[in-house]
Amino acid sequence: MTEAVILTGCLTKMAVVPGHPARYTLRVGEHRLDLNARLGRPLRLTWTGAIACTHCGRATKKSFGQGHCYPCFKKLAQCDTCIMKPELCHFFQGTCREPDWGERHCFQPHVVYLANASGLKVGITRGTQVPTRWLDQGAVQALPILEVDSRQQSGFVEVLFKEEVSDRTNWRSMLKGETQDIALVAARDRLLDRLSAGLANLRERFGIEAIRELDEVPRAFDYPVLEYPRKVVSHNLDKARQVAGTLLGIKGQYLILDSGVINLRKFTGYEVAVTA
Ligand SMILES: [Zn+2]
DSSP states (O other), X not given: OOOXXXXXXXXXXXXXXXXXXXXXXXXXXXXXXXXXXXXXXXXXXXXXXXXXXXXXXXXOSSOBTTTBOHHHHHHOGGGSHHHHSGGGOOGGGTOOSOHHHHHHHTSSOEEEEEEESSSEEEEEEEGGGTTHHHXXXXXXXXXXXXXXXXXXXXXXXXXXXXXXXXXXXXXXXXXXXXXXXXXXXXXXXXXXXXXXXXXXXXXXXXXXXXXXXXXXXXXXXXXXXSOOOSSOOBOOTTTOSEEEEEEEEEETTEXXXXXXXXXXGGGTTEEEEEEO
């Protein structure tokens, strides 16, 4: 069904499941909208001016750390610097903001992977977060290469890999769909070889079994995109409250409209009216 609808509520990141192509669901408050069914049709998002913290629900003038109020941003372990830079984990100093949360989320097996969203990159994720993590990045290929016991260990491994490979995605190239296929198994073997001394050091530190090589096959992903933009122009609800256009595609957490692209994740917690 593709009749016109108006939904109002706070944005959360789109739900996405793999498929040919991946299937995206827009989440606005309690409302759900199948976005694949809206391809080629007009879509409008209007920010009401309100932002609600995704953790406590409190109204906030500004969003901190993708959808939090300032008190939550300063208080929650998931907003701490060590989430982005796990090698800075300070749990063992007794200063974790929420030790229980840390035990549930950080002291769990993590995967180090290679992915291709705009070229070869290395990344880490909790074992349960794949393949969502890759779809959220707009990766067209991914290969888990190592499994480790904790988030901190995955951070040390990632720091090591960064000597040889980027950990960033160029979101403009990702959105232009210019990505070339990469032989990920060969890239893995080359990197494991080049970094073998560094990996041996980490195994000496954390135990021989702490960093385990995985023997997986590369995954491939495709996205519901009718047409990639030649030039990437981005919408920003903080500057213009209304974003409207024809929906040409969805990739990563971006909507591709004929009028420009919008990273919905950046506007988590923003209360919007969606007309589709
Ligand atoms: Zn809050």
